Amino acid sequence: MKQRLFEKRHTVSWQAFAVSLDRLERPASAKNPSPTAPLPVAAIPSAYRQLGQQLAIARYRCYSAALLARLNQLALRAHQQLYRAPQRRWLVVLQFLTTDFPQRVRANAGLFWLCAALFYLPLLGMGLAVYQAPELIYSLLPPESVADLEAMYAPDQAGVGRSAADDLAMFGYYIYNNIGLGFRTFAGGIFLGVGAAFMLLFNGVFIGAISGYLTSRGFIETFYTFVAGHGAFELTGIVLAGVAGLKLGWAVAAPRRWSRGEALRQAAASGVRLILGVVALLLLAAFIEAFWSSNRTIPAEIKYAVGIAGWLLVILYFTLAGRRAP
């Protein structure tokens, strides 16, 4: 059959199909009162199969590139309508936090302990070292930063406190900085895990050094009442961002029975869900850090109690949540 005859025979059905697809892609609204679609939605799949057959015939008969492109475009649009992912609902978020996230963390227990070691060992080591020899802090931080730290946590500053506007500013800063760092830790994992491991070590060393220094200076109450509240959520968030990152690196380094690309895709799909949980943890940490930790009118005992409660909550959440199907 000549191309023109083929086109003449089918062009009406192609146009009808195109209008129906337009309608699916841009549902009628007040601004866009399109007429009713020529095909009912139930007829789309069979029209799509028919179009697929016509496209195959047109290719087989070597019809012109323009016709093939037109049919290809129609088939692609139909494909995207038929195979779109189910719409996500907010319920999914809730279910993710109550079951999926802790399950995923438990499924990656090995990597979790590895990341915890990569983070807490340098933290403790550096903390003890700087506690013993406070001048070591200058190998990490310039003197001005050390002076800033001292000013922030010196006990004679204890009465100063922050205004509500400062709290909001810091909340924004913690979100921008901490969650951004979490994302970078995840992304950096793609280089065989080096980026993620580096971020864990780096954060561990710095947090350890600062804690050791402030402890050696005797700013114990001001410093530890500040970090107690959000510590559990923030430190766990950092470690879990490392887990997500190392998953990427591990998939690239040892893809097992998959191709590297396929292993990477699977690890990324799993890792990004861990990262969503990390976002939730770090958001909570940022909120506590900005509006609770900074409040110096709250007695130290309550702050320590809240800090311990936070750790208990984190431990119970990751060990117990999602054990039974809801």
Next chain:
Amino acid sequence: MRPTALAPLDTLCRLETPEGIELTLRVAGPVARALAWGVDGLIRYGALWGLLMLLMLLGDGGFGLWLIALFLTEWLYPALFEVYAGGATPGKKALGLKVIHANGTPVDWPASLIRNLLRAVDFLPLFYGFGLVALLSNRNFQRLGDLAAGTLVIYRDLPASAPHWPPGPALPPPFPLNPADQQLLIDFAERSATLNPDRQAELTDLLAGHTGLYGVAGVERLRTYARWLAGVSL
């Protein structure tokens, strides 16, 4: 479902659907994507600058809100548009691009988040260095984020619309033509309106050994064959 390139020299990506239909996608290269990124950058940083002016009126608290806006624009601006606006940020839309899964389906939240979080490593060491290297070293112009998410950036629309056939006679070619040659003639006739007359003649003169005609006469002769092959006179 695994996309493969048609031929080494084009930017087409072929994928087979569950119905056995083979679809062709035109993947977008680094220049178009860089331009789209530039347009998005102007929009994003323009909006952030305006917001900063506005929120600075609120003092330090306003700056906190602005940092949250900065965080959201930096990480989630592309993902929001890719998921809720048909796979394209405003910049991609302006350049006629869109993001889809490598299996041809619309991009969803996890994939869009992956490709946009991994932007952080594609951007390294500076100005999309790793991204560009990854993009140029695979067939489908995928940067690291696309590889991890299993996504492609494609052209949304066709390059050309319905071809214009100049009216005229149709004759069967006096020599046998295999399907590829027939297609070549038809393609020439469909595209000849976009070429200037000198270029048309230059191309058809290559076949003067077969037609015995040069210049405009050769062009016209090949068009008559093409009309017959495409069945235009019907």
